[in-house]
Amino acid sequence: MTPLLRVEGLSKSYGTHPGCRDVNFTLWPGEVMGIVGESGSGKSTLLNCLAGHLAPDTGKVIFDTRERGPRDTVTMRESERRWLARTDWAFVHQNPRDGLRMAVSAGGNVGERLMAVGARHYGDIRAQAEDWLGRVEIDAGRMDERPRAFSGGMQQRLQIARNLVTGPRLIFMDEPTGGLDVSVQARLLDLLRGLVRRLGLSAVIVTHDLAVVRLLADRLMVMKDGHVVEEGLTDQVLDDPQHPYTQLLVSSVLQV
Ligand SMILES: Nc1ncnc2c1ncn2[C@@H]1O[C@H](COP(=O)(O)OP(=O)(O)OP(=O)(O)O)[C@@H](O)[C@H]1O
Numbered sequence: 250m251t252p253l254l255r256v257e258g259l260s261k262s263y264g265t266h267p268g269c270r271d272v273n274f275t276l277w278p279g280e281v282m283g284i285v286g287e288s289g290s291g292k293s294t295l296l297n298c299l300a301g302h303l304a305p306d307t308g309k310v311i312f313d314t315r316e317r318g319p320r321d322t323v324t325m326r327e328s329e330r331r332w333l334a335r336t337d338w339a340f341v342h343q344n345p346r347d348g349l350r351m352a353v354s355a356g357g358n359v360g361e362r363l364m365a366v367g368a369r370h371y372g373d374i375r376a377q378a379e380d381w382l383g384r385v386e387i388d389a390g391r392m393d394e395r396p397r398a399f400s401g402g403m404q405q406r407l408q409i410a411r412n413l414v415t416g417p418r419l420i421f422m423d424e425p426t427g428g429l430d431v432s433v434q435a436r437l438l439d440l441l442r443g444l445v446r447r448l449g450l451s452a453v454i455v456t457h458d459l460a461v462v463r464l465l466a467d468r469l470m471v472m473k474d475g476h477v478v479e480e481g482l483t484d485q486v487l488d489d490p491q492h493p494y495t496q497l498l499v500s501s502v503l504q505v
Pocket of ligand 1: 263266267268269286287288289290291292293294295457
């Protein structure tokens with residue numbers, strides 16, 4: 250089997266300040282990788298390098314493209330990366346406002362992604378948007394409302410529908426449940442877990458919340474000061490952490 254994503258020697262600094270350093274990992278089709286670590290450990294830097302939002306200083310991000318097989322997305326043309334971002338990749342931001350168009354209706358937010366990959370038939374686009382709103386538990390009757398009329402949890406569910414409607418194979422998520430009330434978080438996590446499992450999606454999820462990775466991630470990378478200090482199966486890492494920093498991270502959660 251070909252890995253969906255292979256990351257080799259990825260580093261990114263901000264001037265002399267390190268963002269992430271010499272990161273290596275492989276993501277297999279259908280696998281969910283969690284990235285945890287304290288604030289400033291380099292999680293977002295890594296995620297943004299993987300998703301093509303930031304150019305790494307060194308390293309490769311090899312993605313198994315549909316048409317041409319494994320390609321290094323760092324060196325591919327910007328137009329090719331943009332096409333991947335519209336088709337095979339999805340990016341769920343922590344703040345739904347960063348991933349939605351607030352002046353466009355809920356249905357329009359979902360339909361727009363379909364139009365960006367060539368869909369033109371209004372009836373089909375509307376039907377698919379309605380179907381996806383249903384899958385993220387948004388009443389079809391609210392399709393013509395703008396997202397700002399929605400609660401935070403609904404906005405996040407809408408952002409997920411907008412991202413998944415084009416059938417991406419890899420989803421990047423940056424603190425997808427951050428900033429939401431605990432009960433809203435639980436519902437969203439449940440929904441995400443159902444979608445990931447049902448659709449066989451691959452994902453890279455950045456979070457500082459170990460409960461999120463426990464529920465969603467098959468494997469886990471623990472970051473500190475830009476380095477990956479521990480990696481393994483999620484349950485193994487959380488139940489039997491080897492690195493002192495992971496031990497601290499796990500025990501500090503247990504004390505909460
Ligand atoms: N645009 C930037 N300019 C300069 N330094 C930056 C920039 N973005 C991040 N950094 C630094 O790079 C390091 C890694 O930051 P990063 O945001 O990737 O960490 P993080 O683990 O995602 O943190 P958080 O959980 O707070 O988002 C930090 O020391 C941060 O201060």
